[in-house]
Amino acid sequence: MVASGITRVQGGDRIKRSPPLPRSIPAAAWRLLSFFSFFGVWWLAANPWKPLASARVLPSPLTVAEAFWVHAYENLRTLDWSFALFGNDIDLVFQIPVLIHAVGVTLGRVAISFVIAMILGTIGGILMGRWGKVDFALDGWLMMGLNMPALIIGMLSFVWFGLNDTALIIAVIINKVPTVAVTVREGARAVERDLMQVARAFRLSWQKTLFKVYLPQLYPFIMAAGRSGLALLWKIILVYELLGRSSGVGYQLSTYFSMFEIKSVLAYAFSFMAVVILIEILLVRRLERRMTRWRMAS
């Protein structure tokens, strides 16, 4: 039935030609080359014979790697965790590397604020895209949210809600919700009425209509909002941690910056970047591929 990439069936019907195989190996090699070339240029700039700046200002990749090892393995932080379980007071004391703890704390803040911002932004975008009156009513708020500097939102949030995680997460959400809402609103405007008519004609339940007919049309927009949001969100969180928190990667960056210890600043920065890139590759891209695989079939 399959010949030369074309599948034929009886009655003269024909399905479309299969897409050519992706040239994954050369593309991956190019990406790796690009990645390592960055470190090569850095090493050349910081070479021990004729560096562009002093080792204190521009440490070499190896120096930063040593600093990473110290923070990720040797510098330990003691955590004391007390809680009640079945009427017994339990007190857990354990030690973890400072860098791992800081990355974990920041990642937790990223996760919480990302999920809440995506949910609120998606709901807002759907409502605005679906009903013109809601769009008119919220458009002014959206414009304000999109144009308000992130730094000011963070400062005001810390002033109004205190120097705590709640204030930080609220500030991040206020920053992120408008951008998600704008993207999802475009998706909601593009939803095909014809397909919604199919759901009504066959009297599908609201759950089936929402999850099988409506939301799949929005997935590309939600994924686009999620990807751009994640990239923006963790950078904002680092600034807010630097501004008003005493834990997390942002706080560590501020500490080492005040001591002018650039190797530690870079060690923390690259650690967190690596984690975010891993999340992008292992989670976000796979999720996107899964949700939009039908498009790749066309």
Next chain:
Amino acid sequence: MNVLDVNIVEKQFPAPQGDGSVLALRGVKFSMPTGQFMCVVGPSGCGKTTLMHLTSALDADFDGSITVAGKPPGEGPALGYMFQSPRLMNWLSVLDNVRLVASPEALAAGRPERLLNDMRLGDFLHTFPNRLSGGMQRRVALARAFVNEAPLLLLDEPFISLDEPVADMLRSLLLQLWSESQSSVLFVTHDLREALFLADRVLFMSPSPGRVVLDMAIDLPRPRDAKGPALESLRRKLLAEHPSLLAGLAGAAEQPKQEAPAWS
């Protein structure tokens, strides 16, 4: 027992520009016995699709009454529907598209798989619709319309813009599914030949505002031969008796030396 009773006094739409309204249907009244295959024929814009929307409760804003199996549309049994375009969910596989609308009983009986296999789509159950040809997509839509063995199926020019051989195959498939089911079919078309080939009864509608101007039983025996003299003679008789009524319909034009297309 009638599966469908229609008595539309008036159906209006807001005028596209400015105030006022446009009258789409007026005085459309007919009943449809259970098991009948009825075609509604009329020129473009006469309100055929509007009639289908009112019957399926996609639009409930009209003066008059419609009952499906004795109940208002939307409150009675769910209907099967096939639109002018396949309207498949491209993110669901062929099988999932049919399963999406299938009732628990149909799912338990494995009707989606059986119907798709009967339609020679067994090798494409897990294929996304956007990889299928137009004819295959219509077959999936046809399976979706029949999957629940609904008492009434609404087919709104379902084979429009297809190549004749493919449309011909789908018409035969439709008649086969209908004869094996207990369903009644309300089939809208603007093609006279198609209506005479398929229907037990044909309603002819006037140009806008649409109203029923001729209600005619088709007594030709089944299976029918689209190229046969009986169908062609009926078509010529209709043209002779109602030339103004049939003007503008596809398949109504005189073609003295040309045979009808091969539909069977």
